[in-house]
Amino acid sequence: xxxxxxxxxxNVNLLTTPTEQLIKQDFEVASSPKSILTKIQALKxxxxxxxxxxxxxxxxxxxxxxxxPEQDRTIKKLLYIFWEIVPKRxxxxxxxxxxxxxxxxxxxxxxxxxxxxRGSTLRFLCKLREPELLEPLMPSIRSRLEDxxxxxxxxxxxxxYTIYRSFEFLVPDxxxxxxxxxxxxxxxxxxxxxxxxxxHTDQQRALVHLQxxxxxIGSFDDILQLVIVELxxxxxxxxxTERAKFIRTVYNLLSSNSASVRYEAAxxxxxxxxxxxxxxxxxxxxxxxxxxxxxxxxKLVVLDKLVKLQADxxxxxxxQQELSMDVLRILGSTDIEVxxxxxDFLMCLISLRNVKxxxxxxxxxxxxxxxxxDKDQSTKTYQQLLVKALHxxxxxxxxxxxxxxxxxxxxxxxxxxxxxxxxxxxxxEAVARFENLQxxxxxxLLISLPAVKSISVLHAGLWILGEYCTTKTQILAxxxxxxxxxxxxxxxxxxxxxxxxxxxGEGEFKMASNQSRVTxxxxxxxxxxxxxxxxxxxxxxxLRKFLLAGEFFLGAALATSLTKITLxxxxxxxxxxxxxxxxxxxLILTSIIHLxxxxxxxxxxxxxxxxxxxxxxxxxxxxxxxxxxxFTRACxxxxxxxxxxxxxxxxxxxxxxxxxxxxxALINFSHLVNVNDNKAVDELELSLLQATEGTKKKESxxxxxxxxxxxxxxxxxxxxxAEAYINVNQYDIVLDVLIVNQTPDTLQNLTLELxxxxxxxxxxxxxxxxxxxxxxxxxxxQVKVASTETGIIFGNIVYDITGVSGDRSCxxxxxxxxxxxxxxxxSHCSDSEFRKMWAEFxxxxxxxxxxxxxxxxxxxxxxxxxxxxxxxxxxxxxxGDCGFLAANLYAKSVFGEDALxxxxxxxxxxxxxxxGHIRIRAKSQGMALSLGDKITICQKKEQDA
Numbered sequence: 032x033x034x035x036x037x038x039x040x041x042n043v044n045l046l047t048t049p050t051e052q053l054i055k056q057d058f059e060v061a062s063s064p065k066s067i068l069t070k071i072q073a074l075k076x077x078x079x080x081x082x083x084x085x086x087x088x089x090x091x092x093x094x095x096x097x098x099x100p101e102q103d104r105t106i107k108k109l110l111y112i113f114w115e116i117v118p119k120r121x122x123x124x125x126x127x128x129x130x131x132x133x134x135x136x137x138x139x140x141x142x143x144x145x146x147x148x149r150g151s152t153l154r155f156l157c158k159l160r161e162p163e164l165l166e167p168l169m170p171s172i173r174s175r176l177e178d179x180x181x182x183x184x185x186x187x188x189x190x191x192y193t194i195y196r197s198f199e200f201l202v203p204d205x206x207x208x209x210x211x212x213x214x215x216x217x218x219x220x221x222x223x224x225x226x227x228x229x230x231h232t233d234q235q236r237a238l239v240h241l242q243x244x245x246x247x248i249g250s251f252d253d254i255l256q257l258v259i260v261e262l263x264x265x266x267x268x269x270x271x272t273e274r275a276k277f278i279r280t281v282y283n284l285l286s287s288n289s290a291s292v293r294y295e296a297a298x299x300x301x302x303x304x305x306x307x308x309x310x311x312x313x314x315x316x317x318x319x320x321x322x323x324x325x326x327x328x329x330k331l332v333v334l335d336k337l338v339k340l341q342a343d344x345x346x347x348x349x350x351q352q353e354l355s356m357d358v359l360r361i362l363g364s365t366d367i368e369v370x371x372x373x374x375d376f377l378m379c380l381i382s383l384r385n386v387k388x389x390x391x392x393x394x395x396x397x398x399x400x401x402x403x404x405d406k407d408q409s410t411k412t413y414q415q416l417l418v419k420a421l422h423x424x425x426x427x428x429x430x431x432x433x434x435x436x437x438x439x440x441x442x443x444x445x446x447x448x449x450x451x452x453x454x455x456x457x458x459x460e461a462v463a464r465f466e467n468l469q470x471x472x473x474x475x476l477l478i479s480l481p482a483v484k485s486i487s488v489l490h491a492g493l494w495i496l497g498e499y500c501t502t503k504t505q506i507l508a509x510x511x512x513x514x515x516x517x518x519x520x521x522x523x524x525x526x527x528x529x530x531x532x533x534x535x536g537e538g539e540f541k542m543a544s545n546q547s548r549v550t551x552x553x554x555x556x557x558x559x560x561x562x563x564x565x566x567x568x569x570x571x572x573x574l575r576k577f578l579l580a581g582e583f584f585l586g587a588a589l590a591t592s593l594t595k596i597t598l599x600x601x602x603x604x605x606x607x608x609x610x611x612x613x614x615x616x617x618l619i620l621t622s623i624i625h626l627x628x629x630x631x632x633x634x635x636x637x638x639x640x641x642x643x644x645x646x647x648x649x650x651x652x653x654x655x656x657x658x659x660x661x662f663t664r665a666c667x668x669x670x671x672x673x674x675x676x677x678x679x680x681x682x683x684x685x686x687x688x689x690x691x692x693x694x695x696a697l698i699n700f701s702h703l704v705n706v707n708d709n710k711a712v713d714e715l716e717l718s719l720l721q722a723t724e725g726t727k728k729k730e731s732x733x734x735x736x737x738x739x740x741x742x743x744x745x746x747x748x749x750x751x752x753a754e755a756y757i758n759v760n761q762y763d764i765v766l767d768v769l770i771v772n773q774t775p776d777t778l779q780n781l782t783l784e785l786x787x788x789x790x791x792x793x794x795x796x797x798x799x800x801x802x803x804x805x806x807x808x809x810x811x812x813q814v815k816v817a818s819t820e821t822g823i824i825f826g827n828i829v830y831d832i833t834g835v836s837g838d839r840s841c842x843x844x845x846x847x848x849x850x851x852x853x854x855x856x857x858s859h860c861s862d863s864e865f866r867k868m869w870a871e872f873x874x875x876x877x878x879x880x881x882x883x884x885x886x887x888x889x890x891x892x893x894x895x896x897x898x899x900x901x902x903x904x905x906x907x908x909x910x911g912d913c914g915f916l917a918a919n920l921y922a923k924s925v926f927g928e929d930a931l932x933x934x935x936x937x938x939x940x941x942x943x944x945x946x947g948h949i950r951i952r953a954k955s956q957g958m959a960l961s962l963g964d965k966i967t968i969c970q971k972k973e974q975d976a
Contacts, residue, residue: 084799146180153186181218192228206233219252253289355380422457444482497592516574581634590647764814775804781830789822822849857901858923876963897969
């Protein structure tokens with residue numbers, strides 16, 4: 032029944048539903064070993080039927096007569112469940128006379144020689160809500176506080192606590208009784224239960240006992256120390272003046288042997304005091320927890336606490352310096368998520384005072400990972416994170432760039448392509464911003480270029496060298512490296528000649544050793560072998576390999592670099608040197624064009640690459656002033672503009688996070704409240720804000736209220752009206768259904784029957800209820816969510832009408848569509864990560880743009896609001912009036928699923944109508960379809976409006 036819940040669920044598979052008469056017959060079986068099993072099964076059937084809403088009025092006396100005398104432990108356990116759910120009052124509300132016999136059975140079980148039966152009986156009495164049954168048992172319950180077994184004593188404390196909380200008149204002296212019990216009790220679990228009772232019933236007595244044993248807290252068990260920390264927190268929140276008494280106690284608990292106690296004590300300490308000593312002690316405790324705990328989830332939770340602690344005390348430079356060195360110890364963890372969160376947190380702690388120490392330690396960590404022989408995927412990801420961290424240190428603190436650059440240059444020849452790309456991004460920014468580092472970077476890059484194994488890294492490296500090699504020495508060194516990487520010229524003739532070495536006899540001959548063989552006729556003969564060796568693929572230069580593989584876009588980048596260095600060749604080199612350089616560059620470029628049009632590469636060269644290579648040859652030869660200006664000046668200006676834009680974006684994001692105070696803001700005199708009372712100050716600010724500005728909400732804020740989560744399930748004219756309030760908590764959905772009987776009849780066995788579609792699973796089912804005429808009730812159903820796929824909850828309400836025979840009545844419910852936005856949160860990723868996920872994700876959903884809006888920026892903002900996604904495209908790229916807008920969107924679900932979207936909008940010049948498509952990609956089909964449906968619904972609502 033709805034008003035008689037059972038705290039234990041029993042799973043019994045019944046092929047046929049037993050009747051009340053059959054259950055009574057099973058109870059009446061004579062006592063024997065076999066009859067015990069029969070009675071156990073019959074008692075289970077009775078419990079199951081009663082929980083299903085069946086009325087078994089005559090079953091109570093049979094249980095008392097035939098089952099209650101049994102001493103079997105299974106029967107004892109089932110009886111506690113039966114006593115919990117069986118109706119104990121008649122229709123007039125009076126206690127049934129049979130319950131007197133049951134009360135006597137309770138008393139006998141409290142005095143039973145078996146300690147487990149005594150303890151189980153006390154646990155059952157915690158759930159009993161009948162004061163008439165509890166009153167005669169109070170002497171027996173009180174006597175169990177002196178039981179010799181701790182299991183019985185701690186359950187006796189819980190029983191007294193629940194009885195005092197519900198029926199105080201039955202044991203009015205419970206706090207005084209428990210206080211005296213605490214002074215003599217030695218068992219930690221019993222003391223914990225008693226202390227919890229005093230905290231919630233009489234805090235003053237709990238404080239008196241705490242002060243009496245405050246010097247012994249360090250020797251207490253961890254479960255008792257946790258309760259003491261809870262008491263101190265509650266008392267100090269209610270009475271801020273008491274904080275000074277307990278700070279030393281909480282500080283001592285930071286050295287407890289229990290990790291949970293140290294965690295709670297650290298959180299309580301920063302609540303009680305905001306002094307630098309307390310904050311540093313709590314921070315050190317958090318760091319020790321992260322370092323020594325093996326559970327990665329615990330590490331992430333404590334790291335979140337550290338981030339919040341640093342944000343609340345961001346002005347304490349000494350704390351940041353001390354934290355930065357302690358946080359580096361966390362990098363010893365093997366979990367990549369913990370390492371990533373640690374490095375992100377470390378970047379928030381870096382300042383001029385500690386940046387050199389941090390960079391030196393990160394440098395050691397990079398060298399350690401670089402020297403590892405067997406590198407798995409997590410190690411490669413960790414390398415990329417370290418490179419990114421050093422990149423940020425070098426950019427924000429230019430003095431460290433001299434230390435960072437030599438270390439990162441070693442990654443250019445690594446097989447880890449992502450780490451090498453991150454290094455090139457930093458080198459490009461460093462060579463553009465720090466002129467003093469240009470010679471050393473160019474020299475190191477020239478040495479590392481032949482060993483580069485990645486196309487993208489080689490492409491970027493050639494561009495940087497072509498742009499910043501300006502002296503004669505650097506230009507000649509670069510052309511020498513390029514000639515070495517390209518190999519013998521012309522490429523086509525050389526490759527054809529090498530492939531025919533074996534037939535022409537021009538290879539390297541090697542005489543093998545003579546061997547004796549036996550011929551067919553049995554005679555002996557001597558066999559000599561002549562071996563020819565040609566160059567292996569490992570001896571082919573890397574750039575030449577890429578060109579033979581058909582990567583001619585790399586040849587276009589090479590052409591750009593060669594053109595730039597020929598145009599920048601100093602005039603002091605003379606006409607002969609200039610012409611020699613021009614001829615060498617032209618030979619390389621014509622050889623690449625010839626290779627692309629031959630049948631040697633795996634893929635032929637594209638027309639665009641041929642056009643670009645031909646243009647570069649003409650520029651080298653003709654030297655048009657306009658093109659010379661583009662190659663020598665405009666390219667570098669564009670790079671400077673791009674880097675400046677990124678820096679301004681970072682500065683803007685940093686300014687957004689700064690907390691500023693308005694000129695006319697109210698001043699809080701914290702000394703009038705308490706020096707260390709941060710909570711009180713916050714409450715004062717909140718109350719003043721409400722008094723001055725009010726608490727009215729805008730109409731647009733109605734979507735955040737509870738009313739937006741209420742769904743009408745039936746019509747107002749239906750005999751049963753129902754509406755559901757949906758409470759979403761990550762993986763759980765709780766449906767709180769209000770059911771109203773709109774008829775004067777009593778509805779029996781009214782059942783809310785629900786089913787689901789998609790990745791939804793019903794955890795429990797609503798119990799049948801009896802609803803009087805014009806009455807109402809609430810029924811809660813819990814649903815588990817497994818993914819962000821669109822889920823539907825549907826069902827009906829069935830019931831019987833009292834006094835009416837026939838089929839059961841049924842009311843069909845409206846479907847409930849679970850909103851995907853409850854599980855999607857905006858997130859950010861780099862451009863390279865977005866491109867990689869876009870290439871990997873196989874599910875795509877294409878949605879056409881249909882809107883009444885005429886402004887592209889407004890439409891994009893509307894789309895971001897509807898989908899709860901973040902825009903990765905910078906604001907600078909969205910400005911302008913070109914009639915076209917393209918943006919990348921990204922979001923992540925609470926289940927770890929990634930959602931990508933690309934918006935391409937075009938505006939007609941005459942009608943100003945927006946057209947285009949939104950392409951959505953995800954790893955799962957449900958995610959892509961659900962997000963597309965959400966966009967379609969939002970567009971339809973906007974059009975209807």
